[in-house]
Amino acid sequence: MxxxxxxxxxxxxxxxxxxxxxxxxxxxxxxxxxxxxxxxxxxxxxxxxxxxxxxxxxxxxxxxxxxxxxxxxxxxxxxxxxxxxxxxxxxxxxxxxxxxxxxxxxxxxxxxxxxxxxxxxxxxxxxxxxxxxxxxxxxxxxxLPQPPTSYDALKQLDWLVGQWVDDSDQTRVDTTVRWSPNQAFLIRSFVASDDQGVSQQGTQVIGWDPRSQEIRSWTFNSDGSFGDGVWSQSGEDWLIKSSQTTAEGLAASGTYVLSRPDDETIQLQLIGHEIEGEPQPSTEVVTVVRQTPPADDGSADADASDTDTTPGSAIESGGVIR
Known part of the structure; x- marks a missing residue:
């Protein structure tokens, strides 16, 4: 007793x-x-x-x-x-x-x-x-039941960890997702490049909010745009209800539907898209494919720590709703 x-x-x-x-x-x-x-x-x-x-x-x-x-x-x-x-x-x-x-x-x-x-x-x-x-x-x-730790809440997204590439014909988006120290956050960054070279970079941090008891994300991009999102699961899919401020100072919002057909593929579509309250067309489904990392020659870890990426345009185009 x-x-x-x-x-x-x-x-x-x-x-x-x-x-x-x-x-x-x-x-x-x-x-x-x-x-x-x-x-x-x-x-x-x-x-x-x-x-x-x-x-x-x-x-x-x-x-x-x-x-x-x-x-x-x-x-x-x-x-x-x-x-x-x-x-x-x-x-x-x-x-x-x-x-x-x-x-x-x-x-x-x-x-x-x-x-x-x-x-x-x-x-x-x-x-x-x-x-x-x-x-x-x-x-x-x-x-008393113990509240979940950040890792407990985020481990269901562990499948995101790795290197990804967008299959878009117009813009290549390379992405890496990794755990932060102590596995308190998932850090995702992207590099989008076109025929002229790198066009945009960004970083997204995904974390567990113990106060609101939900998964949230915060995104920052090289063009000065930024935003946040709330993640929730719907069946096998993830819904990311997002709000952004564009580089021009406009308010944008929408919901990303994130699907996982298999362990090597991510599909994403933006629905309910609005800019300054004006409805916008839903985007086409974008597919992102997992990349096999190169053999570890001692530099891979350093590269990953410097360029944390997310499934690029397929994961919120770095978080900016266009």
Whole structure:
């Protein structure tokens, strides 16, 4: 049993509705203060007395189930002996009165031990009022789900990593996609060249936005245009809803449909295209083909780090909506 159970009653009682009567409020406040003080003083008898005789504690992470006040008391004794510096805090997320003497409470707890990272869990508890006192009857504790890391969110796009070339007859677009250090971002850059030589270059950074919980991209081009996009999956395809500012200062928008017929091919089409609010025709489907990298002679890594590319015109023409 984790030390979290020791906090559960103090958090539990703190969240119970106290407006039924002044006496109830005073009792609950007294119970809160008494429980916290007893725990911090390692007053085992007082802490154990806050549990009902047949109380149950369940740890969903380990599968451990502790039944009865005596067994819970033994676990608390082990906590006090092994980790006397443990400090507890938490909050109640919801309280539902089942009857005037029974309440269901859900919330979160944090266990802090000096020199260690705090451990946060969620709990669901049943409190009962016996002989005029609120007590714990059962508690279930669960680890909080961990938010995905950038790599966790982006690894579904790992197939983009590599070197690509646009099959356009008019403009050749060479692209390389690579992971940033620590695999926090995918970096894609392109070089578009025509018969006159290089005509445009650009770099796109694809990352996970933990605040909005979505994949986003930011694009910067050598002609001064820039933009951003939001990525979402639709079946086997990816949709990139993009907004750009052109080199002329015009606002452009549209949605790219990114398809993957096989591991060696990418297809892209721009739909819903607008410039300054004026609808534009959808583009034809552009195909990009994976290129076999040259044999590693020691210079390939340096080249890749200097020229991070994306599937060029097939991947947002470097991000600019034309």
């Amino acid at each position: 984790r030390a979290l159970l020791a906090l559960s009653l103090s958090v539990l009682v703190a969240g119970l509705p106290c407006g039924r009567a002044v006496a109830d409020e005073q009792e609950l406040n007294a119970a809160i203060g008494g429980y916290v003080k007893a725990f911090n003083d390692q007053d085992l008898d007082s802490v154990a007395a806050m549990w009902t005789e047949d109380a149950t504690h369940i740890d969903r992470e380990t599968g451990d189930r502790t039944e009865g006040r005596d067994a819970i008391r033994s676990d608390l004794a082990a906590v006090f002996e092994e980790r006397p510096e443990t400090r507890l805090s938490g909050q109640v997320d919801s309280v539902r009165m089942i009857t005037p003497e029974v309440a269901k409470v859900e919330g979160r707890t944090i266990v802090g031990v000096p020199g260690e990272a705090p451990v946060e869990s969620s709990f669901s508890a049943i409190a009962v009022k016996q002989d005029g006192k609120w007590m714990i009857d059962s508690i279930e504790e669960m680890p």
